Amino acid sequence: MSLTSYSAVVRRLVVSPGPAHEQRAQSVASAAAVSAVLRAFGRPPGDLPVRTVVHIGAAALDPDLGPEHEGFTVRTALTPGRALRQAHRELAEGRADFAMVAGFGEPDPHTITVYALKRAAEAVADADRVLGVLDVTGADEDAVPPLRPLYHGHRATAPERHRLLLWSGRDEDDEARVRGELLPLLSGLHSEAFPALPTAVPCGTPPGPVRGAAVAVAALAAGTVHKAKAVRADRPRPVALLFPGQGSQHTGMARGLYRREPVFTAAVDAVLSHMGEEGARIREDWLTTGEPRVPVDDVRRAQPLLFAVDYALGRMVIGWGVRPAALLGHSAGELVAAVIAGVVSLPDAVAMVMTRVREAVRIPAGGMLAVAASETQMRPYVNADVAVAAVNAAQQVMLAGSAGPLAATEARLRADGFTVVTVPATSPFHSPAMAPASDAVEADYRGIAFREPALPLYSGYTGALMRPEEALSPRFWARQITDTVHFRPALEELVAIEDVLLVEAGPRQTLTAFARRHRAVRLGASAVCPLLPARGGTAEADRQSVLSAAARIWTEGHDLDMDAVSRLWTWSDEEDAAPSAGAGAAGRREPAPALRS
Structure with missing residues (x-):
């Protein structure tokens, strides 16, 4: 509902x-x-x-x-x-x-x-x-x-679904004892009772610093718990959320979470509701298994849907009880970070996205290229029509421009031996071609009420911590359509402040790949964890990936809201998972206990 x-x-x-x-x-x-x-x-x-x-x-x-x-x-x-x-x-x-x-x-x-x-x-x-x-x-x-009462979904404890098992101890011996008590229970447990097990053991006591986690289905639970490695988590690194932008989208991204996780579902619905009738069409194209009305790589789908998915994933993680220490968005993902940081309200941010889309479709077709090279190496290839759109890593940049000039540049790059990948995009974002759109967008943004960030917000457009005057400036947000994304410098500054656990709240693991190339991550000072799979797959693969991320946050040493996490395998709003007419009071849906006071 x-x-x-x-x-x-x-x-x-x-x-x-x-x-x-x-x-x-x-x-x-x-x-x-x-x-x-x-x-x-x-x-x-x-x-x-x-x-x-x-x-x-x-x-x-x-x-x-x-x-x-x-x-x-x-x-x-x-x-x-x-x-x-x-x-x-x-x-x-x-x-x-x-x-x-x-x-x-x-x-x-x-x-x-x-x-x-x-x-x-x-x-x-x-x-x-x-x-x-x-x-x-x-x-x-x-x-x-x-x-x-708030009725939102119902219990759905199918034993074939993956679930999370968490345990801890005061020291290594205590962890081994707890695990030893858990294993016989899993081995002799009827599969129907598996989803109802407590999320974390032992129950009723604060979690210890030595922790273990397993993501498994009922039939494999005992073996998975037995093989899991215990981790000492005395000093957890704070969590920083990363939000990807256009180019990360793919067909059916995060679809396996919709109507199977209440916060994610509500957040997606909230975003799309602010898009009016277009929001309903975007949802229909997203959820269809057939041919969509508008392809997902079209700016009319990519940007609004990515905003909804990124935002919903971020809200879901925060709903687990994780308070992010920092936020960093890539391109359109910076708007999601701005909402989480309190710079702009959700309805206003959605309006900003839709304004960008409206003006982008008026610009002649273009695209983007990912090139395995440095920004310095690309200087001979940029001109008035083709620009460096993003600096993502030491040897990974993106170029953008109008269709014809960009195709000519791509041919030159390939002839010169560069590795080039076409980014799924139909508009030349972050290039001079978008200047008319930027001017129109700025006029609209002047009516929006901005606030200073309530959380540390790193900007890909300055490559640094966002200053209050930038957050409050309509021009700052409007010029993001034309300006280069300096993701690598922004990430560099973020991890230089302190060691962090980077959690990518978006599809495809694009930013995870960039972060893994960073020296701080390669040396283990900081770490990175994606929420979603690297490519499209099954609905269960989406949920399994999110559960693995929750396990990673737990073993880092962060305490989680166990009721909130357990909804990934105990909650559903899918019609085919509803109770039968013979169950309960004539099949009446029960409110999800965690969502009802």
Whole structure:
């Protein structure tokens, strides 16, 4: 079930203005009351999303209360019920990203109930604690809408699916003891019970520094656990997320996670919902096993879909309880990093992607080439029509340009003995040919509210840590269409600050390959781990790859939210995996326990 049409309550607080025994007059909604609402949940107003709207439902309004307060839009309604419905409509129509609703006289005449609302899909993607979703189907506009449990998927514990087994000990002997107790259990366990085993053992105690992990199906679990190597993880390296850009896409990328992992599914749905009708067409082309309407390498599919997949993977890892220490995106992947870092809201970032796409298709066809060479070696081959599009590694650069000039350059390179690979792209991004698109994009970006990064964000366009003035500049984001991507220098600076575990949140392992060439990774100071397979495969291969990445993060020494990780083999929203009509209460779907308060 898609959550994109629902509004979720993620916070609720009932306030009593005075002692219960006192006789109190009706509370009046005033500017002071709006200030209290903005701070009701202990967050300073500056931490709220830019597009936060305050809705006041009150019969008595201070005549001096204006339509804006402390930089936030204020809307009023005669009753709490009307205010909640008003907030729901505004969220559903994309005119706000967050709503604070104050119901004066709710639930009784002398109390005020304050609600925090988000679109339900984004609340799940952000790993918020959802108290329930508003049921606005009632005809009475004045009645407070009831909260319904969040129903999103159901249990799906098929024993043939891969799952993750984690264990640990205080030292090597303790780890051997725990493993020794686990093995007989796996050997004698009925396969139907395999998915229900705890994710990590021993249960109920903090994990130790000596850790083991196995990804297996029921029939091979005992052997896989027996062969797994224990790792001492006293000082885990912080996690840095890498987000690839165009050229990494392939048919069916990450399709095996959709409707089989709740955060990933909700995040993809949230992104596509902000694309309107085009989002539905993009999803259909992505999920089809036949011929898509628009090929995946076309910019109209590659960039929006890559943004959705990268973003959903990043949210999934964060949902495991991993807080990234740094972010680095390649080309269009930098926009995903910007959302995770809090520079731009998800709806605004999606609008930025779609603007790039709209303007890119107006540029004459072009493409990109990957060349096994240094930037210096490419100087004789660049000109007014062909430019260095990206510097990815010491001996790996990309060229871009219009179709004709780029074809002539490719012929020269091959004749001169260079190894050249055509990058799957139909537009000449990061070349002078995109200048008209960049100018048009900048005009659109001037209406977007940017913020300084809340997390360290390394930019491929400067090859360094993004400065506040860059993050806030529409021109900075617009010129990314034409400018060279300096991925190698940005990675160089990132790993120079401290040793990290790089996790690539995207398809094809393109950035993983670049990172493995870096000296810090080759020497073992830093490490890199991809989330998805290097090439398209089965749906189960996608899940197995993600589970292997979770195992890698665990053995690095990071503690994981075990309930969140276990959803990869205990949750589904696929129709063919739904309970039969004879199961439970007439086949009624049960809410996923981890997603219901």
